[in-house]
Amino acid sequence: DQQxxxxxxxxxxxxxxxxxxxxxxxxxxxxxxxxxxxxxAEGPTFLISISSIKDKNEDGRFTxxxxxxxxxxxxxxxxxxPGDSAVYFCAAEGTYKYIFGTGTRLKVLA
Amino acid sequence: DVKVTQSxxxxxxxxxxxxxxxxxxxMDHENMFWYRQDPGLGLRLxxxxxxVKMKEKGDIPxxxxxxxxxxxxxxxxxxxxxxxxxSMYLCASSPGGIREQYFGPGTRLTVT
Numbered sequence: 226d227q228q229x230x231x232x233x234x235x236x237x238x239x240x241x242x243x244x245x246x247x248x249x250x251x252x253x254x255x256x257x258x259x260x261x262x263x264x265x266a267e268g269p270t271f272l273i274s275i276s277s278i279k280d281k282n283e284d285g286r287f288t289x290x291x292x293x294x295x296x297x298x299x300x301x302x303x304x305x306x307p308g309d310s311a312v313y314f315c316a317a318e319g320t321y322k323y324i325f326g327t328g329t330r331l332k333v334l335a
Numbered sequence: 336d337v338k339v340t341q342s343x344x345x346x347x348x349x350x351x352x353x354x355x356x357x358x359x360x361x362m363d364h365e366n367m368f369w370y371r372q373d374p375g376l377g378l379r380l381x382x383x384x385x386x387v388k389m390k391e392k393g394d395i396p397x398x399x400x401x402x403x404x405x406x407x408x409x410x411x412x413x414x415x416x417x418x419x420x421x422s423m424y425l426c427a428s429s430p431g432g433i434r435e436q437y438f439g440p441g442t443r444l445t446v447t
Contacts, residue, residue: 229377231377234375257434259434259435261438266344266440266441267440267441268339268425268427268438268439268440268441269378269425269438270438271435271436271437274434274435314377314378316378318434322368322380322383322393323380323436324380324394325370325377325378325379326377327375327376327377328377
């Protein structure tokens, strides 16, 4: 039973445009969410997080939005750059551990 | 910078062999984790540890065991490797009370 879902396995965006990556979760007890970025042959690196008491968190070109009623979060990247091409994982904090989504491969086209 | 290192980047083992994957972190983190990453399944937690000599099962502990004798080192053991354990294995650490995890580069294990 996948408690954290990323329904789009891949996404292609033109350089300079907005990238929107989506994540849905089923457990309303999750209270902290994170996004990680992973390049090939490297481990994931932390990108941005959000607590359930907020609905938005921004860090430079990256913004995460949380809609608790819909159990949905999204990562916006504006403007997208070729170096953003990677696999993005969302994660939700469960009891003493994280539950990761299946990942979305973002390709930013120059 | 936090550094998490894993003993091998690539490993090929035979079915039935005992396999040791080592992970070392250099930032005195309390928490350490082992995940496996498979296409279409994301990262799945195998085991984690919140302190030396302590371990907790994750979501998929079957066929694996762990050892944490020192704070900086967390080992994953495949007692008898099987082909369905062919995967990318990722180690991570985090300080106590801090939510972000720092990952190592991964070990791609192939069991033939």
